[in-house]
Amino acid sequence: MAVLCRLRFGxxxxxxxSSCISIRTSFSSxxxxxxxxxxxxxxxxxxxxxxxxxxxxxxxxxxxxxxxQEPNFALLFQMVPVRDRVVVGNIFHVxxxxxxxxxxxxxxxxxxxxxxGGERLQRGSRVRLKxxxxxxxxxxxxxxxxxxxxxxxxxxxDSESTSQDIK
Amino acid sequence: xxxxxxxxxxxxxxxxxxxTVKFSNTGHHFATSxxxxxxxxxxxxxxxxxxxxxxxxPDLFRVSELFxxxxxxxxxxxxxxxxxxxxxxxxPYLYDSSLDYDIIDLDKTxxxxxxxxxxxxETAYRGGIILFVSRRRQFCHLxxxxxKDCGEYAHTRYWQGGLLTNAHIQYSPGVRLxxxxxxxxxxxxxxxxxxxxxDAAKMNIPTIGVVDSNCNPSxxxxxxxxxxxxxxxxxxxxxxxxxxxxxxxxxxxxxxxxHGLSEPSASSS
Numbered sequence: 001m002a003v004l005c006r007l008r009f010g011x012x013x014x015x016x017x018s019s020c021i022s023i024r025t026s027f028s029s030x031x032x033x034x035x036x037x038x039x040x041x042x043x044x045x046x047x048x049x050x051x052x053x054x055x056x057x058x059x060x061x062x063x064x065x066x067x068x069q070e071p072n073f074a075l076l077f078q079m080v081p082v083r084d085r086v087v088v089g090n091i092f093h094v095x096x097x098x099x100x101x102x103x104x105x106x107x108x109x110x111x112x113x114x115x116x117g118g119e120r121l122q123r124g125s126r127v128r129l130k131x132x133x134x135x136x137x138x139x140x141x142x143x144x145x146x147x148x149x150x151x152x153x154x155x156x157x158d159s160e161s162t163s164q165d166i167k
Numbered sequence: 168x169x170x171x172x173x174x175x176x177x178x179x180x181x182x183x184x185x186x187t188v189k190f191s192n193t194g195h196h197f198a199t200s201x202x203x204x205x206x207x208x209x210x211x212x213x214x215x216x217x218x219x220x221x222x223x224x225p226d227l228f229r230v231s232e233l234f235x236x237x238x239x240x241x242x243x244x245x246x247x248x249x250x251x252x253x254x255x256x257x258x259p260y261l262y263d264s265s266l267d268y269d270i271i272d273l274d275k276t277x278x279x280x281x282x283x284x285x286x287x288x289e290t291a292y293r294g295g296i297i298l299f300v301s302r303r304r305q306f307c308h309l310x311x312x313x314x315k316d317c318g319e320y321a322h323t324r325y326w327q328g329g330l331l332t333n334a335h336i337q338y339s340p341g342v343r344l345x346x347x348x349x350x351x352x353x354x355x356x357x358x359x360x361x362x363x364x365x366d367a368a369k370m371n372i373p374t375i376g377v378v379d380s381n382c383n384p385s386x387x388x389x390x391x392x393x394x395x396x397x398x399x400x401x402x403x404x405x406x407x408x409x410x411x412x413x414x415x416x417x418x419x420x421x422x423x424x425x426h427g428l429s430e431p432s433a434s435s436s
Contacts, residue, residue: 105246134268137248137249146249146252148381
């Protein structure tokens, strides 16, 4: 029992917990039977030792996977462009006056070419944007889920090249 | 009575032993058929050995080396739609929702993607037909070039109602249906589920599908939770599937060459 309490179980070792509970019941049943108590205890002790070794090796492996999990969460708030955030995007498609700009979020945004200095903006140029909404969605009357436009909404600020020229 | 028992016993022996039992009255007819059968069984045993090879090891094609969690993160595979677009059945695959945007749990994606790539590799190894389906107009060219590069098939246009279920009338009676269908986006342009998912389930064809947070993963055999809207993510998936299929086909050719050298010697002896 003390051995069971001392072992630390992580979230993923719930399976181990159930197997330990089964070991405990088998141990108690062996004691009650009284026919071969030594083999019951010895078998349980051996199994506990093996499990402890496995748990120690697993925590060693798990540190690798935890470090894989951490960037997912820690960089989360940096990577998702939130509302009213100024980001730098690059234009990947141009259709006359419409510029399709990708700024690192899930969707791209479509902006109109500005009147001043617009001719300089071609495919591959970098621009500064203020992201108003990362995904344009709305729930209409009678709908179960939102309708999404598969686009973001952003406002073009001064492009980087123009700000460098001014400097 | 003894004769009847003897014939019964002999018949029983024949059913059990197959080609090895020889009957004196049928003579040379049986001998020739037995020699053909033995050579067929030898070639069959070699192909069986080739086909059973991937089943002995968990990851013969080493698909886990093709990608890492960091690659998925860089390709923005974890980004989902807004909370309002979420499908109830996708909730087990979601990690969290940051300010109304759903984030897909990449640990689960890694597991599911490995399973899916393993299945693709095994199907390609056995010479199965793989069909890529996607109704996103933005990526239809990418999907078609991917299919062309790995020698498989793609269908990125309007899906007619009976393509799978009515194939013997729409095409010809003996047409061969795909052995695996890969959906690079499970929704069509009206945000309804693609008809092929239901049809493939009806025709017992296994499916792999990239399911976003607004998709229904229930009918898909190997769902892969991930982003299906960003071009970077789609390019990653296409590259991964292309690499697995090419790897599997190369492995098959290698195995056949390896055993092909020993095949003619076995049949001659």
